[in-house]
Amino acid sequence: xxxxxxxxxxxxxxxxxxxxxxxxxxxxxxxxxxxxxxxxxxxxxxxxxxxxxxxxxxxxxxxxxxxxxxxxxxxxxxxxxxxxxxxxxxxxxxxxxxxxxxxxxxxxxxxxxxxxxxxxxxx
Amino acid sequence: xxxxxxxxxxxxxxxxxxxxxxxxxxxxxxxxxxxxxxxxxxxxxxxxxxxxxxxxxxxxxxxxxxxxxxxxxxxxxxxxxxxxxxxxxxxxxxxxxxxxxxxxxx
Numbered sequence: 001x002x003x004x005x006x007x008x009x010x011x012x013x014x015x016x017x018x019x020x021x022x023x024x025x026x027x028x029x030x031x032x033x034x035x036x037x038x039x040x041x042x043x044x045x046x047x048x049x050x051x052x053x054x055x056x057x058x059x060x061x062x063x064x065x066x067x068x069x070x071x072x073x074x075x076x077x078x079x080x081x082x083x084x085x086x087x088x089x090x091x092x093x094x095x096x097x098x099x100x101x102x103x104x105x106x107x108x109x110x111x112x113x114x115x116x117x118x119x120x121x122x123x
Numbered sequence: 124x125x126x127x128x129x130x131x132x133x134x135x136x137x138x139x140x141x142x143x144x145x146x147x148x149x150x151x152x153x154x155x156x157x158x159x160x161x162x163x164x165x166x167x168x169x170x171x172x173x174x175x176x177x178x179x180x181x182x183x184x185x186x187x188x189x190x191x192x193x194x195x196x197x198x199x200x201x202x203x204x205x206x207x208x209x210x211x212x213x214x215x216x217x218x219x220x221x222x223x224x225x226x227x228x229x
Contacts, residue, residue: 109157
């Protein structure tokens, strides 16, 4: 059974680059059946999509973050990563990784989520 | 971007009640809408996809309907674990966008 687990720094200083990893177990990140995504949720607020990575290598990002974000895949470690540059307090949030099908469009909702990791940006 | 307007933002209910949450899209998203339940401190859990299809393992007291711009999530006979926050997500067009959430309180 596929499972996702986020890992990250917890506490960061403003202007640093956030680096998060999502480890995939129970399946291969190279599978052509899946796409991988990142989401975030500031404390007490709603959900925001950050970006989606396709097995083909294509990536789609939220325009509000596009200039600062990169999603990449490391097949040797069976994990994918998020990098967010120049963080500020506004980037404080729980960050979730998730997986979705790359089949029929109706199935392209994110059907499996990690438990999330809290990242706090503070000086 | 497609704006998703969810209502109400909160509601009070009791175990056994039937509740309805609505989500309106700023443009036609056909039926590419999902609903999630989020319990405090937990990740979102998928409930419904394609507006009305039940995600695997989700109990049938959850039902989704709608198409185009107007969508509804109905929970029949609320259970204690249903007191949570619910979000809709449109996945028709990038950027993916969520509704603002509906918190169901006792």
